[in-house]
Amino acid sequence: MEVRTGTPQDALLVASLHTDSWQAAYAGLMPASYLDGPLRDQQADMWKSRLASSTQRDGDADGGHLLIAEHGIDLLGFAYLIPGHDGRILLDNLHIDPAQTGGGIGGCLLRHAFAWAATTHPGQPVYLEVLRDNARAIAFYTKAGGHATAARMVRFPAGFELPEIEYTWDADAISAYTAAH
Structure with missing residues (x-):
């Protein structure tokens, strides 16, 4: 496996994997009409932009x-x-091909994300937002040293709301994770 910086040519592949990941992880959490409907086009538009x-x-x-x-x-x-x-770095997306989960790809990407953040924005915390009912992701982020720092409702463009939790890693937690992995 290789990790590289993405380019505009990756937009459609990333959008497709992003959609597949949401469909696998959020089945039962988000309306099926959204996951199987406008999501794929919305992701393609977002990643191209x-x-x-x-x-x-x-x-x-x-x-x-x-x-x-x-x-x-x-x-x-x-x-x-x-x-x-505000100086913080948002890890807006971390998605793995649903057929590849559990194989260490997420941990590798998290390590590279933390290394990028520590190099380009030294000393700044990294945070992410995860749906409260996404137990698998929460277990992963907790094991990776993330700490719940906020809870709120998030409104999706399709008109529904779901509870989410913010997880944060300070500079020490980022260093500890990258050193251990």
Whole structure:
């Protein structure tokens, strides 16, 4: 497996994996009409837009950074980080091909994401938002040293709301994770 920086040419593959990941992880949590309906087109539009400007400057259109995990031509997973105005780094996406979960790809991507954050934004915390009922992801983030720092409701474009939890890693937790892995 190789981890590399993503490019605009990765947009549609990333969007497809993102959709597949949501369909697997959020079945029963989100309406099936959303997961099997407009989600695929929404993800494609978002990723094309996100990555469209990455060739014009360092980072993607929103200042983010895409990491791609692949084996040969197969996309295994991806992570996407966005520096925030408050100094924190949002790990906006960490998704693995549903057929590949449990094989260490998520941990590898998390390590690379933390290394990127520590190098480009030293000393800044990394956080993410996860649906409260996504038990598998919560177990992964807790095992990786993340701490629940907030809880709130999130509203989706399709008009429904779900509870989410924010997990945060401070600079020491980031260093500890990257050193241990």
